[in-house]
Amino acid sequence: MKVADIGEHQLLKIIQKYCPSDIIGDDAAVLTTTPDRSLVVTTDVLIDNVHFSNITTKPVDVGWRAAAANLSDLAAMGASPLAITVGLGLPGNVDVSWVENLYQGMTACLQQYDTPIVGGDVVRSPVISISITAFGQVYPQKVIRRDRAKVGDAIVVTGVHGASRGGLELLLNPEMGNHLTHAEKQALIGSHQRPQPRLDVLPHLWEVLDAESQFSVAGMDSSDGLADAVQQICSQSGVGAVIQRQNIPLPPAFHHWLSEEKIWEYVLYGGEDFELVLCLPPKLAGKLIQKLNGDAAIIGIITDGTAVILRHTQRDKPEALHSTNQSHQKYLDQVLTLDRGFQHFSS
Amino acid sequence: MKVADIGEHQLLKIIQKYCPSDIIGDDAAVLTTTPDRSLVVTTDVLIDNVHFSNITTKPVDVGWRAAAANLSDLAAMGASPLAITVGLGLPGNVDVSWVENLYQGMTACLQQYDTPIVGGDVVRSPVISISITAFGQVYPQKVIRRDRAKVGDAIVVTGVHGASRGGLELLLNPEMGNHLTHAEKQALIGSHQRPQPRLDVLPHLWEVLDAESQFSVAGMDSSDGLADAVQQICSQSGVGAVIQRQNIPLPPAFHHWLSEEKIWEYVLYGGEDFELVLCLPPKLAGKLIQKLNGDAAIIGIITDGTAVILRHTQRDKPEALHSTNQSHQKYLDQVLTLDRGFQHFSS
Numbered sequence: 001m002k003v004a005d006i007g008e009h010q011l012l013k014i015i016q017k018y019c020p021s022d023i024i025g026d027d028a029a030v031l032t033t034t035p036d037r038s039l040v041v042t043t044d045v046l047i048d049n050v051h052f053s054n055i056t057t058k059p060v061d062v063g064w065r066a067a068a069a070n071l072s073d074l075a076a077m078g079a080s081p082l083a084i085t086v087g088l089g090l091p092g093n094v095d096v097s098w099v100e101n102l103y104q105g106m107t108a109c110l111q112q113y114d115t116p117i118v119g120g121d122v123v124r125s126p127v128i129s130i131s132i133t134a135f136g137q138v139y140p141q142k143v144i145r146r147d148r149a150k151v152g153d154a155i156v157v158t159g160v161h162g163a164s165r166g167g168l169e170l171l172l173n174p175e176m177g178n179h180l181t182h183a184e185k186q187a188l189i190g191s192h193q194r195p196q197p198r199l200d201v202l203p204h205l206w207e208v209l210d211a212e213s214q215f216s217v218a219g220m221d222s223s224d225g226l227a228d229a230v231q232q233i234c235s236q237s238g239v240g241a242v243i244q245r246q247n248i249p250l251p252p253a254f255h256h257w258l259s260e261e262k263i264w265e266y267v268l269y270g271g272e273d274f275e276l277v278l279c280l281p282p283k284l285a286g287k288l289i290q291k292l293n294g295d296a297a298i299i300g301i302i303t304d305g306t307a308v309i310l311r312h313t314q315r316d317k318p319e320a321l322h323s324t325n326q327s328h329q330k331y332l333d334q335v336l337t338l339d340r341g342f343q344h345f346s347s
Numbered sequence: 348m349k350v351a352d353i354g355e356h357q358l359l360k361i362i363q364k365y366c367p368s369d370i371i372g373d374d375a376a377v378l379t380t381t382p383d384r385s386l387v388v389t390t391d392v393l394i395d396n397v398h399f400s401n402i403t404t405k406p407v408d409v410g411w412r413a414a415a416a417n418l419s420d421l422a423a424m425g426a427s428p429l430a431i432t433v434g435l436g437l438p439g440n441v442d443v444s445w446v447e448n449l450y451q452g453m454t455a456c457l458q459q460y461d462t463p464i465v466g467g468d469v470v471r472s473p474v475i476s477i478s479i480t481a482f483g484q485v486y487p488q489k490v491i492r493r494d495r496a497k498v499g500d501a502i503v504v505t506g507v508h509g510a511s512r513g514g515l516e517l518l519l520n521p522e523m524g525n526h527l528t529h530a531e532k533q534a535l536i537g538s539h540q541r542p543q544p545r546l547d548v549l550p551h552l553w554e555v556l557d558a559e560s561q562f563s564v565a566g567m568d569s570s571d572g573l574a575d576a577v578q579q580i581c582s583q584s585g586v587g588a589v590i591q592r593q594n595i596p597l598p599p600a601f602h603h604w605l606s607e608e609k610i611w612e613y614v615l616y617g618g619e620d621f622e623l624v625l626c627l628p629p630k631l632a633g634k635l636i637q638k639l640n641g642d643a644a645i646i647g648i649i650t651d652g653t654a655v656i657l658r659h660t661q662r663d664k665p666e667a668l669h670s671t672n673q674s675h676q677k678y679l680d681q682v683l684t685l686d687r688g689f690q691h692f693s694s
Contacts, residue, residue: 026424026492026493026567027389027419027420027421027423027424027493027567027568028387028388028389028420028421028423028424028426028481028483029387029388029389030385030386030387030424030485030487030490031385031386031387031388032385032386032487033380033385033386035382035383036382038377038378038379038380039377039378039379039380039386039429039482040375040376040377040378041375041376041378041430041432041465041466041480041482042374042375042376042432042466043432043433043434043466043467043468043478043480044434044468045434045435045436045468045469045470045472045476045478046470047436047470047471047472047473047476050470050471050472051470072374073374073375074374074375076373076374076375077373077374077375077377079375082386083388085388085389085390085480086390087390087391087392087434087478087480088392089392089394089476118388119388119389119390120390121390121391121392121478122392123392123393123394123397123398124394124397125392125394125397125474125476126394126473126474127472127473127474129392129394129436129472129476129478131390131392131434131468131476131478133388133390133432133434133480134375135386135388135482136375138377140377140379143377145373146373146374220373220374221374
């Protein structure tokens with residue numbers, strides 16, 4: 001059954017199953033907010049064959065990922081989710097089951113955080129488009145911003161980076177996974193299909209900061225890549241950074257799976273890991289990592305100036321990515337630029 | 348210059364001019380809400396050649412209309428606007444000036460209500476899509492809902508209906524306007540290109556209701572047509588209605604421009620007038636109309652049952668739309684159905 005076979009009315013009835021029943025049908029949703037908090041709002045648009053593809057992603061995973069990306073934007077601001085709205089553009093030949101699966105994926109991700117879909121719009125379109133707006137709330141004094149990094153701050157990343165890109169590669173080229181165990185493959189593919197927004201980090205962060213009766217944290221999520229996140233924070237804060245490459249947590253399978261070059265391409269520029277990149281005083285950073293049971297690491301430090309330097313200690317067989325390879329160098333330094341991690345509009 | 352000629356970064360810089368400078372660049376916007384109000388959220392998606400067309404609508408008008416439609420949804424809930432977000436899908440061959448004009452149109456409409464664009468997303472897409480989410484706030488006890496109409500309520504419409512559809516016709520077929528004055532044409536075309544959300548009605552409505560120390564109002568906007576609005580309110584409230592056709596305010600030009608049949612097609616099913624349709628006790632309805640200086644009218648009454656009857660008193664030359672034309676009838680009654688005013692997905 002195609003969406004063209006049923007009316008918009010019937011399609012809305014199907015979608016309604018995934019929304020709180022008292023909301024759909026009116027011109028807008030009404031939400032209750034907590035009085036002492038600020039409202040946080042973020043919008044993402046996903047287009048078929050640009051941001052997702054039926055080849056690598058089932059509709060249920062498209063839904064999960066779309067919801068996760070928006071919740072990650074809220075987490076990146078220090079906000080707890082309230083609700084999302086979904087604007088769908090659909091060609092008439094899309095299966096109704098595709099739409100149902102999409103909503104199943106979104107609600108599966110959202111339910112973990114008690115976050116309802118409170119409305120939206122469904123329209124005809126020559127291409128599938130999914131536009132999600134997420135709302136959250138945050139204590140005004142606890143908004144995490146990109147432009148607040150200070151010289152001397154430790155740079156903390158949660159989780160591992162590169163896993164989502166690795167999973168995508170396995171979906172595109174399954175034969176690439178011949179040397180991986182089933183569990184390793186599943187872990188990487190799971191990272192790509194079912195990323196988790198790091199809302200779980202926030203209570204630990206508040207605990208660490210409250211104990212010090214100070215709020216000093218800058219940050220964002222790494223949805224556009226780890227390199228991009230560090231660059232964005234530094235450029236908006238007017239600071240530089242030195243990142244110790246060997247301190248960046250990687251998926252365990254990477255070392256026996258990928259070349260050194262591919263590892264760092266995936267880790268730094270892969271994107272869509274939806275982890276948090278936070279800058280805070282080293283003492284607090286240490287406490288946060290402790291609270292997260294090691295599911296985070298200090299990867300570098302904020303410095304004077306504007307250069308973002310990726311430093312890697314020389315190994316037995318030095319392999320510089322794009323650095324000059326001078327034999328007297330103790331460190332191989334690479335200056336990160338935004339270019340590789342940044343998706344150009346015309347690309 | 349096409350959007351493919353400049354990077355996404357450059358395009359965002361252009362768009363940024365239309366947004367408060369402290370917001371764009373972070374993962375989400377942070378808004379301050381008023382403690383004792385509820386949050387109201389609404390989303391609309393517009394697709395090129397489905398919801399707008401370069402033939403009838405300049406980008407500045409596309410922007411105005413998109414913003415107006417969302418503000419009208421807020422007005423329909425009794426809410427004051429806080430902000431909007433904009434998700435844009437753009438093919439690479441779209442002129443950068445098109446995007447600028449779109450934002451100029453949106454901000455021109457929004458500025459009337461001190462409503463900023465607080466963020467969004469810009470992505471590549473094979474078709475232009477515009478997804479707007481608007482946020483407002485409302486006193487929880489003053490939410491206007493569709494399902495609260497009560498038997499005996501007067502049905503009030505603001506403004507005139509059919510003007511937007513008339514304006515569209517003049518844009519599609521300019522020769523149709525040969526018998527209209529320049530001012531008449533401009534008024535109709537203006538109604539189509541620059542509709543005004545009826546946020547101005549709300550303070551008057553609260554004044555009327557507060558004076559009676561009661562809140563009894565149902566309603567919605569007439570964006571999908573006047574017939575649709577009355578039908579939606581009645582079906583969701585489990586009531587019927589009798590509408591007196593001759594009481595519906597029309598654009599003055601209609602009587603010497605259009606056939607009787609066309610008049611009522613435009614007025615009842617034209618849509619996009621963005622007026623309010625409100626149901627409230629007759630005494631309060633009268634007071635509201637007085638406060639609006641006649642820019643509103645009582646067009647009918649809420650009745651028992653479920654039928655929505657369009658009644659028109661017989662004239663010298665009776666012309667029934669779809670009614671049986673029995674000579675002994677004093678009134679020509681037409682039972683409205685949702686079908687004509689409802690845009691089917693497959694249409």
